[in-house]
Amino acid sequence: MRQAELDSVVRHLYVHVPFCPSICPYCDFHVLTRRAGLVEAYLERLDQEAARLSETYALDLDTVYVGGGTPSFLRDDEIRALATAVQRHLGWGRLENTLEINPGTVSAPRAAHWRELGFDRASVGVQSLDDTTLRFLGRQHDAAQAREAVTTLVGSGLRVSGDLITAVPGQPLDSDIRGLVDLGVGHVSAYTLTIEPGTEFARRGVNVSEDDEREGFERTEELLTGLGFARYEVSNYARTGQQSRHNLAYWQGRTYLGLGPGAAGHYPAGTEGLLTTRCTNPHLHEWLTGQTGEVQPVDATEYVTDALFMGLRLKDGIDLSDLSRRAGMDVAQEYGAVIRRQVSRGLLVQDGAQLRATPQGWWVLNQVVAEFLNA
Incomplete structure (x- = not known):
């Protein structure tokens, strides 16, 4: 076996914000609602962890992705504190800095604030533009809020990606896709509704038929490619130059840092016989006490x-x-x-x-x- 040639410099960072205004019935991510003092403790610990990562790894960031949870659920001073901690210790992405956004948290002043902090890309959890579908999915926003949010974000100058969920019973998929494209997004992520163990949908016995899954999978491609979007990944479509540079790093097997509770990272190993190390941080309460995550050596x-x-x-x-x-x-x-x-x-x-x-x-x-x- 010849010598592996991996880049020892980490160029990508994922930051996890676990707070949400409510928990959607299909969600199996590490999320929770905020309580008094919890966000403050999270931000203090985040700053400490960012400092530790900066001392441990060689960094030259191309992309930063702040996901969750609902990062835009943080108040303006809180998201500023998060961005400041990241930039002070780890730097900021030269090519792309993404913030995940819930439509119910968007206003023109807030979009301007996010841009001022250095975010240049918004990933918006639209999920559907049909009110009945949104109620089924347990979303807190309605279709009008989603349309207004996307319009505001596009108008602010952010590159905007819209998330859709497909294969939902009774969903008007064609109008969802056409409606989202008409709002001016440059990127669409279309994910099949998946029923994960332990979620509210699993407890209710909700099922997604393979026929519905396949129909949504194929119809999504047919519509989006016809509307000028190129499919570049199983679930992701973009206009020219609008691909998610951060997510491409995952799909291309690059290393990245994971910052925050429940965040996963893929790190240079620094150990003979191993190429990289994967680590998943513990959930919030354990993470706040400084507990280390689950480490998986990768040969x-x-x-x-x-x-x-x-x-x-x-x-x-x-x-x-x-x-x-x-x-x-x-x-x-x-x-x-x-x-x-x-x-x-x-x-x-x-x-x-x-x-x-x-x-x-x-x-x-x-x-x-x-x-x-x-x-």
Whole structure:
């Protein structure tokens, strides 16, 4: 095995804000409602953790993504304190700085404030532009608020991405998609409604049929590509130049810092025999006491299978030569039998060093990657 060639400088940062005004019935992220003193304690601990990360890793940030939860649920002075702590200790993204936003928290003065802090991209949890669908999803905003919020954010000069949930029973998907595009967004993330264990929807016995899932999956692509958006990842579409640079780092297997309770990071390992280390921070109350997170060492084999799982989500797939260089192994040779088998089934396409999934391969991607894991 030759020497792996991984960038030792971390160029991406994810910051988790766990607070939400309410918990949606489909959500399985680490979120909770705010209580007196809790946000203040969170911000104090965030500053301490940012300082520790700055002392531990070499940093030259390209992107920062503040997600949650509902980061825009923080008050103006609180989001300023968060941005100040990040910028003081870790820097700010040269290429992109994203803030996740709930439509019910948007106003023109707040959008101007977010821009002043250095955010240049907004990811808005629209989910639907139909009031019945929004009520089913347990959202606190209505369709009118969503339209007004997106219009305000676009008008503020932020690059705007709108999130939609598909395969919701009775959802008018066509009007949701057309309506969102008409508001001027440059990016759309369209995720199938997934019922996760432990959520309110799971307790209620809500189900999503495979037929509805597939219909939403295919209709979303048909509509968005017809409206001038290019599908660049399984669930993500963008106009030219509007791709999420931060999320591309995940799909391309790059390292990134995770800051905040429940945040996941993918770090340079600094240990012989390992390529990287993945760490997931504990939930808020444990995190506030300084407890460390769950650490998962990643060797070359696991790095490659992780990279294949993420990279094959991209329309362009993954460059096996680049992956081989980063991992220190000849991926095409090591997994040649699996690749040939998947190509013969019509699930993968190989064009020189480039390996990508077909539309059918995307639909069964977990099965495709399982074969690499079991090779």
